Amino acid sequence: MRVLAKLENARWLDRIGDAVRRAVLATVGKGRVGETLHGQPIGHPAHPAIVQFPVGAWMSAAMLDLLPGTEHAATALLVAGTAGTLPAVVTGAADFGTLSREQRRVALVHAAANTAAVGLFTASIVARLRGDHRRGRALSFAGVGVAGAGAYLGGHLAFAQAAGVNHAAAALPRVPLEWSAVDSVDSFTDGKVGTRAFGDTTVLVYRENGRFSVMVAECAHRGGPLADGRTIDVDGQTCVQCPWHGSVFALADGHAVHGPAGSDQVLLRTRVRDGLLEAARP
Template identity: 40%
Template sequence: MNLLDDAVSRLERWRALDGLAEPLRKAAHTLVRPRLVRNALSGIPTGHPLHAVLTDIPIGAWSMAALLDGKSMLAPDDRGFEPAADLLVAAGLAAAVPTAAAGLNDWSDTYGPTERVGLVHAAVNTVALGLYAASLAARRAGRRPAGRALAFAGLGVLSVGGYLGGHLTYSKGVKVSHTAYHEGPLTWEDVMAEGELEGNAPKLVQHGEIPLLVMRDGGRIVALDNTCTHAGGPLNEGTFKDGCVTCPWHGSQFRLADGAPMLGPATAPQPSYEARVRDGRIEVRAKK
């Protein structure tokens, strides 16, 4: 284990952070409770997590500002790069606001070690944001050397935040679809007897390595992957209403007819299968 891995491992075990996390989580859930807000910050309109997309904007803007600041330092008599550097710092600050909001939404549904790392990730990025705000203020006050120094410091702190963000995504799987490698049958395959379905009650069926949720919806039989794409919750233990299933873990809601996400935090659709009855047996296959 290298030094960075060891440091992150210590963060994951730092239980003192839990006392700070719980009130922040409650406040975040209150802020994102409206369906429109929850879905927008989760990324449902685009079909991809919003936070990961937005982070490219402030990181890109501030990185280019550092490049232009460096150029200005190498050629102090050429002040042509200064307005562009200032604009990029300001653009990064503006983009950081919705980026942070989307990140807060994602973090509010994490727990334990992931929650702790996410809290430090947010704190580090907040420090970076403060340094860039101070940099912009110094630039506008004519104190350009101080403005550049603050921006370089901000970029260094931002790099730490980026490392932690990468750990959350690639090591902890935050906002990664938990059905990414679930591949259903391409041809019709028998999964259960039709008589095993009782009214509109959900039935959990194991087909190979894939758990399937099979039930009647509006007179027809539907089949979804039972593993919630958001965090792996068991959909068969959720609630069913108005043609949708709500995950019992974090409240993600999917349409039974096609698995489309109707309420975040889930962004990826639930894998949905065609279903038919043949000789009293229910058969399913992946939708083409």
């Protein structure tokens, strides 16, 4: 953990990280393409799911390498797994463009380890195709070790540094579980956004034609203050734009219209009782 803490604070990596981020945003990491690669259509980052294919194929090949008479099957799995890194690389690159500086430092080493692993697996395939299965197995086992280190850093990014996490969902435990009053219905104006303290957090309330949407005011991307965002019109939908990195959410249903947020904004349950707007955790 001390090594990881040093890595998170390794400012000397920022020049490389910033240059890679600029390159990513100029190519795959921006606009609709970037949002799709980031996983917005499926509601969370696609990269962690996609990497299961190459990792699974490599691990399976390593298991076969422990058994006699499985050389061809192991080689086929290595070829499939190594070819399957392309979507993993592209989705990972799109995610890179949405990370904080501290996260980018870890992500750089994560990517470097995985690149080294791909090199080792490629060398293993070449050795096997030349008939040198002994050398091929040794290179594969080295690749599994290096890919394991890369996977460990990926886990650190997701679980310790909360990269790709829905920060609005993380705020939900601070919202009352039972129906609780937000404010009087009359205190909200149709077509206007309001904010209220609710439970142990702040919620953003939008009223349209007498219907209410209530969402946690912390942005799903990295917890930015949505209440300070401006309202904009996107294709006829009234949306709020996060002041930190520009994610846009439809106020009627919390849908993430534009990233970098890969998750929708969580809506609370709402009802009106005796002139009061009430809300509860979904």
